[in-house]
Amino acid sequence: MPELPEVETIKRGLERDIVGQKIIEVEVRAPKLFIGESAKLINEPIEKVWRRAKVLIIQTKRFSALIHLKMTGQLIYKGKEIVIGGHPDKLYLQPLPHNHTHIIFKLSGGTLYFNDLRKFGWVKVFNKTDDIDELIHAVGPEFDSPTFTLKYFSEKLAKKKAITIKQLLLDQSIVAGIGNIYADEILFASKIHPLTKVKDLTKSQIKKIFDNIPKILNLAINSGGSSSQTYRQIDGKMGTYLEIAKVYKREKLPCKICKTPIKRIKIAGRSSHFCPYCQKSS
């Protein structure tokens, strides 16, 4: 599920709702998804919540709990005063906990539920002092970091030969946080065909992509992310980015610019959406 904008939205929700609380109990229903000792977190006050790439970090006085939501992970928070009511969703947001609730964090002021339909996600506990970048596999700079410059981006691209620009944007070691939705949206905004080989991109095309990365990601963050199926904000609300998406999940629908039907093709196993008229280069 979540790409950077979704994880960032969840991070902001957690920041608002759980920082300052104490972890009272951790119930691990699916041991496979919890790496490390859950007992370490008990009685720990939550000092900070932050994000690196698509990984959330709940930092307590002594430890860091890293959380990856992969495709279908959710974090839902229920404060004590909130009555858990019925929900329109069949599966993804039934009254909690439900069959897909795998880890439950009981906090001093409420409960945080980790749900994951496909069980790809995980929670790992490390010491607070551990270097997060060493714990996350080959992760590049954040899109809004001062180290993510046009020069850096161009140099990285120059080292790639055969792969397409779509695949490159999904490579977390180049720039962290872009996934399938926003890769397609960034390429539409840049008017570049997703199958274009990286080596065939012109300087001005590279610049366009570089400029559209923060533009699209910030727009998505401001929309609270994209709720395609399972993604929800921590209070259960959906993100609204898909309402303004130009190509993702819009196969056969008219392009919002030129009315040409949007196409969907497979690139390296992932579906890719584009406008065959607006994104001609390939």
Place this chain on the structure above:
DNA sequence: CACTTGACCTGTCCGC
């Protein structure tokens, strides 16, 4: 070394 292909899981949807 650069790049591609499955595997990890469980569910929904679509065509026959």
Place this chain on the structure above:
DNA sequence: TGCGGACAGGTCAAGT
């Protein structure tokens, strides 16, 4: 209604 296959926000290890 049932059955098979494709598909779903992401990584990774193993294979070529």
